[in-house]
Amino acid sequence: xxxxxxxxxxxxxxxxxxxxxxxxxxxxxxxxxxxxxxxxxxxxxxxxxxxxxxxxxxxxxxxxxxxxxxxxxxxxxxxxxxxxxxxxxxxxxxxxxxxxxxxxxxxxxxxxxxxxxxxxxxxxxxxxxxxxxxxxxxxx
Amino acid sequence: xxxxxxxxxxxxxxxxxxxxxxxxxxxxxxxxxxxxxxxxxxxxxxxxxxxxxxxxxxxxxxxxxxxxxxxxxxxxxxxxxxxxxxxxxxxxxxxxxxxxxxxxxxxxxxxxxxxxxxxxxxxxxxxxxxxxxxxxxxxxxxxxxxxxxxxxxxxxxxxxxxxxxxxxxxxxxxxxxxxxxxxxxxxxxxxxxxxxxxxxxxxxxxxxxxxxxxxxxxxxxxxxxxxxxxxxxxxxxxxxxxxxxxxxxxxxxxxxxxxxxxxxxxxxxxxxxxxxxxxxxxxxxxxxxxxxxxxxxxxxxxxxxxxxxxxxxxxxxxxxxxxxxxxxxxxxxxxxxxxxxxxxxxxxxxxxxxxxxxxxxxxxxxxxxxxxxxxxxxxxxxxxxxxxxxxxxxxxxxxxxxxxxxxxxxxxxxxxxxxxxxxxxxxxxxxxxxxxxxxxxxxxxxxxxxxxxxxxxxxxxxxxxxxxxxxxxxxxxxxxxxxxxxxx
Numbered sequence: 001x002x003x004x005x006x007x008x009x010x011x012x013x014x015x016x017x018x019x020x021x022x023x024x025x026x027x028x029x030x031x032x033x034x035x036x037x038x039x040x041x042x043x044x045x046x047x048x049x050x051x052x053x054x055x056x057x058x059x060x061x062x063x064x065x066x067x068x069x070x071x072x073x074x075x076x077x078x079x080x081x082x083x084x085x086x087x088x089x090x091x092x093x094x095x096x097x098x099x100x101x102x103x104x105x106x107x108x109x110x111x112x113x114x115x116x117x118x119x120x121x122x123x124x125x126x127x128x129x130x131x132x133x134x135x136x137x138x139x140x
Numbered sequence: 141x142x143x144x145x146x147x148x149x150x151x152x153x154x155x156x157x158x159x160x161x162x163x164x165x166x167x168x169x170x171x172x173x174x175x176x177x178x179x180x181x182x183x184x185x186x187x188x189x190x191x192x193x194x195x196x197x198x199x200x201x202x203x204x205x206x207x208x209x210x211x212x213x214x215x216x217x218x219x220x221x222x223x224x225x226x227x228x229x230x231x232x233x234x235x236x237x238x239x240x241x242x243x244x245x246x247x248x249x250x251x252x253x254x255x256x257x258x259x260x261x262x263x264x265x266x267x268x269x270x271x272x273x274x275x276x277x278x279x280x281x282x283x284x285x286x287x288x289x290x291x292x293x294x295x296x297x298x299x300x301x302x303x304x305x306x307x308x309x310x311x312x313x314x315x316x317x318x319x320x321x322x323x324x325x326x327x328x329x330x331x332x333x334x335x336x337x338x339x340x341x342x343x344x345x346x347x348x349x350x351x352x353x354x355x356x357x358x359x360x361x362x363x364x365x366x367x368x369x370x371x372x373x374x375x376x377x378x379x380x381x382x383x384x385x386x387x388x389x390x391x392x393x394x395x396x397x398x399x400x401x402x403x404x405x406x407x408x409x410x411x412x413x414x415x416x417x418x419x420x421x422x423x424x425x426x427x428x429x430x431x432x433x434x435x436x437x438x439x440x441x442x443x444x445x446x447x448x449x450x451x452x453x454x455x456x457x458x459x460x461x462x463x464x465x466x467x468x469x470x471x472x473x474x475x476x477x478x479x480x481x482x483x484x485x486x487x488x489x490x491x492x493x494x495x496x497x498x499x500x501x502x503x504x505x506x507x508x509x510x511x512x513x514x515x516x517x518x519x520x521x522x523x524x525x526x527x528x529x530x531x532x533x534x535x536x537x538x539x540x541x542x543x544x545x546x547x548x549x550x551x552x553x554x555x556x557x558x559x560x561x562x563x564x565x566x567x568x569x570x571x572x573x574x575x576x577x578x579x580x581x582x583x584x585x586x587x588x589x590x591x592x593x594x595x596x597x598x599x600x601x602x603x604x605x606x607x608x609x610x611x612x613x614x615x616x617x618x619x620x621x622x623x624x625x626x627x628x
Contacts, residue, residue: 008310092299112372132263
């Protein structure tokens with residue numbers, strides 16, 4: 001069974017809501033805007049997960065973000081959900097922290113397709129078992 | 141009647157043929173007003189006994205710009221004062237009666253745009269063998285904004301590399317394949333696969349893995365790519381391994397780099413010993429081919445380590461950020477290799493900040509604006525292990541690649557277990573740091589808690605808990621000396 005390794009804390013046990021809240025507070029303290037994103041296609045090159053609304057800029061407290069996260073969990077109980085924190089400081093202007101906050105109960109993982117190329121060169125393609133077996137939105 | 145050549149001799153005192161002190165030739169100017177466009181250098185100078193330090197400073201300025209040992213009339217055909225470097229300030233080094241700091245200003249037009257080779261041929265070309273100085277060290281440089289804009293800087297650097305790898309908010313994790321030499325291509329790829337599967341972002345070739353009889357480069361690249369792709373499919377994460385393209389000629393390096401790209405490698409690697417021109421060429425290649433360029437600082441200790449003579453590593457950091465490498469090895473503090481904590485902080489700041497502020501306690505002697513050249517990612521490698529994670533987090537921060545070679549592959553339960561131990565140790569420390577815990581003090585406790593859920597970490601902590609490298613640093617700071625810290 002697979003456990004995908006994306007995000008900052010994916011080899012640790014799944015974070016509890018109390019732990020998530022502390023990370024959100026860390027982000028707020030550093031003035032990072034937080035975005036909630038979800039997907040049923042966690043391909044390593046899929047850099048555009050669906051956005052749960054716009055990033056939450058200038059939010060007063062962590063519980064408002066946790067509320068949004070729980071709404072997203074209710075809507076997509078069997079998809080991947082992650083929190084992204086954005087740092088708009090000059091010289092960064094990118095994501096400052098990103099970690100998974102929900103995984104599907106079963107992660108089927110990926111199939112590695114090998115196409116024999118010229119000489120001994122192999123052209124590799126990574127495909128998600130879940131994506132292959134069902135249409136978008138009904139994969140888990 | 142004298143002949144015509146004697147009649148036309150120059151009569152000005154300054155241009156009388158013969159030898160006059162450098163400081164009287166225009167290479168010493170204590171009233172000099174520094175221009176924003178000047179290149180500034182700080183040298184640590186040990187004059188020969190009896191030599192006036194100001195004269196020695198003027199001699200360094202002279203020999204690294206226009207002067208030769210004697211007066212030449214052809215100077216008068218040029219706007220020679222512009223081209224003369226000016227020593228403008230000399231001071232005693234704290235706690236030393238034989239060493240002096242000499243500040244020298246160079247006009248920007250002395251240097252070719254975008255060429256580290258030209259810059260260094262002037263600044264470190266001849267003067268280091270100059271008889272009048274017993275020893276000489278280039279401590280720091282201020283590169284002006286205008287000159288920096290003629291360099292490409294890192295194509296990816298910290299920010300873009302993180303976006304490509306999809307890793308944010310924690311240090312990247314790597315390991316060097318060990319043993320350094322002797323593995324066949326197939327066995328080598330196994331180490332790559334196991335390490336990446338266990339949770340590392342990168343494996344890497346060592347500096348001296350090129351194309352030896354036991355494993356030719358194509359064999360290595362093909363098996364490493366199999367390991368990377370297997371691991372990416374297994375973990376759903378972007379993975380890489382630095383493919384060292386260092387070779388005898390540029391043609392060979394380009395051939396190896398092209399093959400690496402053709403196979404889909406996200407990163408290539410070069411060694412510092414290939415030289416400044418080759419480094420700049422490979423960085424341009426990397427930029428054109430969407431490939432991150434990792435630089436191993438092989439050979440640097442031959443000239444950076446001794447305090448009285450050579451080049452301080454912070455200057456190499458500046459040249460390499462200008463050249464455009466995305467990664468550079470910059471020290472671990474706690475590991476097996478030289479590294480005073482304050483000095484290493486200075487290297488990391490030099491690589492990562494957008495503007496430098498003078499801070500003599502970390503060896504930064506000039507204010508310098510990096511002119512939007514991207515941040516170069518420091519790499520910490522050499523004798524570090526997961527039991528030091530709290531110290532590494534404190535000393536090196538988040539923007540670093542932590543490379544545990546022996547600390548991954550030497551794990552009693554195998555490479556995957558070693559990788560997982562490091563990754564879990566790192567995650568636990570970043571979680572604790574973000575939570576606002578006093579992770580420096582509670583570090584060992586945090587690791588112990590994490591190891592309850594992670595058997596490989598528990599094993600690693602038990603094995604390496606007492607490994608330290610407690611030696612005093614050779615290259616210490618002048619304004620605050622501290623011994624190398626290590627795990628306790």
